[in-house]
Amino acid sequence: MVRGGSEPVPVVLGLASGFPAVPCGSTMVEVTVTPQSSLADRAVQVVVRGLSPSQLVTLRAWLTDEHGERFQARAFYRADEAGEVDAARHAALGGNYAGVWPMGLFWFLQPDNLFRRLVKRDVAGSPFLVHLEVFEGLCLVTGPQDKLLAACTAERWYVGPGVQRVPIREGRVRGALLLPPGPGPFPAVIDLFGGAGGLIEFRAGLLASRGFAVLALAFFAYDDLPRTLTQLDLEYFEEAANLLLQHPKVRGPGLGVIGVSKGAEVALAMATFLPQVVATVWINGTAFLHGNPLSYKGLRIPPIPYYTERMLFTELGAMDNSAIFADPRDPACSASAIPVEKIQGKVLFVVGEDDRSFNSKLFAQLATARMRQDAYRLLSYPGAGHLIEPPGSPLCSVSVLRGSPRPVVWGGESQAHAKAQEHSWQEIVQFLELHLGPAASIKL
Structure with a gap:
């Protein structure tokens, strides 16, 4: 390394x-x-x-x-x-x-x-x-x-010279900590992915190479964690946040969270309920619980209904899930909304307008409508799909997904998606530095 x-x-x-x-x-x-x-x-x-x-x-x-x-x-x-x-x-x-x-x-x-x-x-x-x-x-x-x-x-x-990778297996928390070279202290970020589960570290490695101490956090289908996701236990994510902030090379008192898809939903919930989360990057997720309920210290938020009969299929047999969830604007879904009006930190919403997994643009609009105007920023990219990643990651518009019976459609047009990834990545890094403090980038 x-x-x-x-x-x-x-x-x-x-x-x-x-x-x-x-x-x-x-x-x-x-x-x-x-x-x-x-x-x-x-x-x-x-x-x-x-x-x-x-x-x-x-x-x-x-x-x-x-x-x-x-x-x-x-x-x-x-x-x-x-x-x-x-x-x-x-x-x-x-x-x-x-x-x-x-x-x-x-x-x-x-x-x-x-x-x-x-x-x-x-x-x-x-x-x-x-x-x-x-x-x-x-x-x-x-x-x-x-x-x-x-x-x-x-x-x-995906890591610069001197970046250290430390496997994390403390308490219930499972993942990997990626630390920049040097004594620190470094601004801290928790990195979350979505429905595939497991541990994905490539974005964490690139952020660590830009001077952040990053915990790539698994929350199911990894090590001894549950193989499938039945509910979001927010106390698990709170334990991870506290563990990261206690590290001697981490600069507090707050931290950032970045998440895509299901990870974006978790990130928004963390920003809502955990005061130590001061900067959140939400990439193509929801502002409501979907698929699984959330529990936190006696609170339970139910998921919005979904209808498998609305699932669409491409000519090659891939699943398009964009229409299976109930309209979140339906009053019957109000109990499933994450109470984002409680967020005290800052949120950067990153939307791909050609997302075929969720109507991410609608979810971002519904969330920002309930937030203070100075609490968020919204970046919306026409032609970009669901999997908005750092530049260098080619567009993936459809792929196999662990736990899914068929390949899943993500959407996106290649050139528009590439431009969105290049622009959003720079905005994400600047947003995290603005609200967590400057980070020292590695030269490579």
């Missing part, structure tokens, strides 16, 4: 990288990624040199995840008069994207197999290795007949 502190250098095609440079006219073709080693949420520069003026080439990026699934993206470019292709300056002519997208080869990766989601599972052990290749001409499907002109490999890390 701890790597050397020397400045990353471009990887240039050559014998040392395992791919011989290929002559093109009187020059040698090379492709570089700068920096070669970088955090997954940071931009890199992709440049091809040594081509003939106006030469048509295909740029392809691919990686293999920890489950052996391959993801790839390709785009077609025409070299300029100097024989160069610079993804930051030149427009792709087609492929998985068109136009000027400096990070297009990373942001528009797609799985070779249906219903796969790109998630880094072992954040501390190794990076994703993204292989970039340049082929002569237009290659719609890469095969042995295609002429490889240049290639290189880029490392995309």
